[in-house]
Amino acid sequence: MILLDRVSKTYTKGGKPSLDRISLHVDPNEFVIVVGASGAGKTTLMRLLTREERQTSGKIIIGGIDFDKLKDREIPLLRRKIGVVFQDFKLLPNKTIFENVSFALEMVGMGNREIKNTVPKVLDIVNLTGKENSMPIELSGGERQRVAIARAIVRQPKILIADEPTGNLDPKHAWDVIKILEKVNRFGTTVLLTTHNQEIVNRLKRRVVTIKDGKIVSDRANSGYKI
Amino acid sequence: MMTFWRIVNTGLINFVRNLSLAIAAIAIMVVTLTIVLFSVVINYTFSHTINQITSKIDISVYLNDNVSASQSKQLVGELKHLSNVASVTYLSKAQVLKQYEQQNASNQQLIQAVNETSNPLPATIIIKPVNLNNLSQIKNFLDKPQVSALESAPTSYSGQEKQAIDSITHATNVLQRIGVIAVIVFAVVSVLIIFNTIQMAIFNRRDEIQIMRLLGAGTGYIRGPFVVESITYGVLAAIISVAVINGAFQASSSTLQASSLGLLDIGYANNFFNSHFWLLLTIELGLGIVIGAVSSSIATRRYLKFKIR
Numbered sequence: 001m002i003l004l005d006r007v008s009k010t011y012t013k014g015g016k017p018s019l020d021r022i023s024l025h026v027d028p029n030e031f032v033i034v035v036g037a038s039g040a041g042k043t044t045l046m047r048l049l050t051r052e053e054r055q056t057s058g059k060i061i062i063g064g065i066d067f068d069k070l071k072d073r074e075i076p077l078l079r080r081k082i083g084v085v086f087q088d089f090k091l092l093p094n095k096t097i098f099e100n101v102s103f104a105l106e107m108v109g110m111g112n113r114e115i116k117n118t119v120p121k122v123l124d125i126v127n128l129t130g131k132e133n134s135m136p137i138e139l140s141g142g143e144r145q146r147v148a149i150a151r152a153i154v155r156q157p158k159i160l161i162a163d164e165p166t167g168n169l170d171p172k173h174a175w176d177v178i179k180i181l182e183k184v185n186r187f188g189t190t191v192l193l194t195t196h197n198q199e200i201v202n203r204l205k206r207r208v209v210t211i212k213d214g215k216i217v218s219d220r221a222n223s224g225y226k227i
Numbered sequence: 228m229m230t231f232w233r234i235v236n237t238g239l240i241n242f243v244r245n246l247s248l249a250i251a252a253i254a255i256m257v258v259t260l261t262i263v264l265f266s267v268v269i270n271y272t273f274s275h276t277i278n279q280i281t282s283k284i285d286i287s288v289y290l291n292d293n294v295s296a297s298q299s300k301q302l303v304g305e306l307k308h309l310s311n312v313a314s315v316t317y318l319s320k321a322q323v324l325k326q327y328e329q330q331n332a333s334n335q336q337l338i339q340a341v342n343e344t345s346n347p348l349p350a351t352i353i354i355k356p357v358n359l360n361n362l363s364q365i366k367n368f369l370d371k372p373q374v375s376a377l378e379s380a381p382t383s384y385s386g387q388e389k390q391a392i393d394s395i396t397h398a399t400n401v402l403q404r405i406g407v408i409a410v411i412v413f414a415v416v417s418v419l420i421i422f423n424t425i426q427m428a429i430f431n432r433r434d435e436i437q438i439m440r441l442l443g444a445g446t447g448y449i450r451g452p453f454v455v456e457s458i459t460y461g462v463l464a465a466i467i468s469v470a471v472i473n474g475a476f477q478a479s480s481s482t483l484q485a486s487s488l489g490l491l492d493i494g495y496a497n498n499f500f501n502s503h504f505w506l507l508l509t510i511e512l513g514l515g516i517v518i519g520a521v522s523s524s525i526a527t528r529r530y531l532k533f534k535i536r
Contacts, residue, residue, distance in 0.1 A: 011536070050441065054535045072533045079443030090438045094244045106233055107444040151442070 001159060001190045002026035002049070007058030009044050009214075018044040020214040021058065026192065028158070031185045033201055034194040036211035042194040043087075045211070046163040049192070050084055051075050063158055080108055083152030083189070085162040089144045091136040091151075097123070098132040101150045108155065118154060126150045126180055142173030149177065153184050160184055162193045166200060174200065234448065238455025248428050249460060255424045256464030256518075259417030260511055261471050266413050267507070268472070270406035272496040277399040281359055284396075287383040288369060289349040292320070294377050299350065302377065306354060311364045313355040323348040349379045359396045414514075422522040425457050429526040436530040450527045457523035461515025469508045476500050 002024065009019040019041045026032050036042050047053045049062060051070065060067040063081050070078060091100050101122060102115045110118075123129055126146035136144055145165055152160055162181060166174035178193075178200055185191045195201065201208060210218040242249055290299060299317060306315045318326065324346050331337045341347065356362055368374065369382050429436075432453075439449045476497045500507065 051535060052441070072535075075533055076440075076443045076445050079441065084441065086441075090441065092435055092438055094241060094432075094435065103439070103444075104442055107439075107442070107448050109230060111229065 001028045001030070001063060002192065003059070003061040005059040007048065007055045007060060009041075009048060009053065010056045016214075017056070018214050019048070019055075022211075022214075022216055024209065024216065024219075026190060028190055029185070029188055031182070031191045031204075031206045032193070033204060033206055033208045034192065034211060035196060035201055035208055036194075037196065040211045041214040042211055043163060044214075046084075046161055046192075046194060049161055050082060051078055080155065081157060081159065083155065083157035083160040085145070085148050085152045085160070085165045087164040087167045089136075089148045091144055091147055093136055096133050096135060097128060097139070097147050100136065100147055101154050104151050104154050122150045122154045125153070125183065127176070141168050142170070142176065145169060145173070145177055146180065149180055153180075153189070156187075157189060159190045159192070162191065164194055164196070166195060166197055171199070178204065230448070234451030235455050238452035239459065241452055242456045242459050245428075245432075245456075248431065249456075252424045252428050252460050253464045253467070256421050256460055256515065257467045257471065259413075259420050260464055260468040260515065263410070263413045263417050263514070264468055264472050264507060264511060266406075266410045268496050268500050270403075270410050271499050272492055273402055273406050275495050275499070276492055277403060281396060281399065282355070284356075284359055286354040286356065286362070286365060286369075288352040288354065288378060289380040289383070290352065290377055291379045292349065294350070298377065299352070302374065303352060306352065306365075306368070309364055309368060311357050311361060313357045315355075316353040318351045318353065320346050320348060320350045323351050418518055421461075421518045422525075425460070425519065425522040426526040428457075429453060429523060429530070433530045436527060440531065440533075446531050449531060450524060453523045453527050454520050457519035458516050459519075461517075461519030462512060465508070465511035465515035469504075469511055472500065473504075 003026075004022055004024040006021045006023055007019060008017050008021050010017040022041075022045070034042050034045065044053070048055050048060060051067065055067070062078070065078055065081070092103065095103060098119055101119045105115045105118060120129065120132070123132065126149055128143060128146055128150065131139065131143065131147075136147065139147065145168070149162075149165065152162075160181070165177050165181070169177065174197065181191055181193060182204075205222050207219070207221045209216055288302075290302075294302075303315050303317050306312055324341065327341060327348060328338055354365060356365060366382075369378075436449055476493075479493055479497075
């Protein structure tokens, strides 16, 4: 589902690489946690996968799309295949909660009736029923993060990338978010989660990939948090 | 089709939700469009005044009393064939006398003096030229010996005020040119100001564009609502600016009694505006829509580009 082969990313020519020859293979329906201290390269990795950035060297293939052959105008198609939850939510400030979620469906041309059926179901999954007409600014951090998750999963993507989705949340809300990710994973979505929350990693008991100084230092199934 | 209506709908919703920004943008568009519209109307009014002045300028040919009717008829016919002649009017001795009496109705002594002898006024041919600045063709024709032999007095170029006419035509040409240049300058400046305003409005919302990009939205689907929103600015601004001008003319024509202010004939300006109302509204709408659409398309392009490092 996700294949990285000796991928490196350097921002300044001749500078220290943010990612240094990383190789990673994620199977369909896997739940993988990427851990590492701030600046280890987690976010860089996520940004490479959504093609916000281009790898300096190495090969990336996601859902059958070879990034070397990806043209700029095909980037929207790639991003529609992947659900992304951003650490800073990235909700559209001028749209209601319903519209924020339905936007993901509208842009791929789904009909109004289907959208009206689908969005409430997804908002129910993230426990936001009743908030349809609120604006993002009226919601708490945890609620906004759940809207972001609803938007990411509403198209039922094969891959869900969540970059520190619990970074700004208190433990209770953080755990709510994680439970939603587990639920999505049970429905058949491959989940890639980055976090530096030790408790979450230890409780989840999933495959853990540890990044340090741009390199993968460990990759263990059913693991706990070790840096 | 569904996507089209979705884009229109989103654009209109965004318009309402960003009302403060919309009001600011519309206000600026109203001011600039009003200036353009006003300068167009004023320019036409000046042109009209200038045409009125120049249409009063003519050339009078005074005929000898012994010129026969057939000779004068032939002369009129030949004059009509000249390319720079707009119209030729023949006035017989009796008609000239009648006109003279009408013009001097208040001065009985003059009328009496004319009537004491048998009508001393000559039959006259009045020529209106097409182009006042080039009378040499007419002059050459009238100066031919066989033509000047028929004349009782030297040809009058509007009461021998050729020099005055020359300076008036020169001044009017300059005025007309200034008017056209002013309209063009105002139009260009307005386009730039409106463009800048819309660019600022979109700059404020560049993050939104980038988020939509990250979610995988296509270029048209992101840009569309912004274009619709900007077109709405343009349409409203055009309607308001036409209404403002309309109100201004209504107010001025009722208080100034449709009078003239020097060269500016308010009555004519008002008439011109009223008779061309729909045309002017259409032009304003067209201007607003085109500027709105083009500037928002250009302004969004910058944020729609994939900047992948």
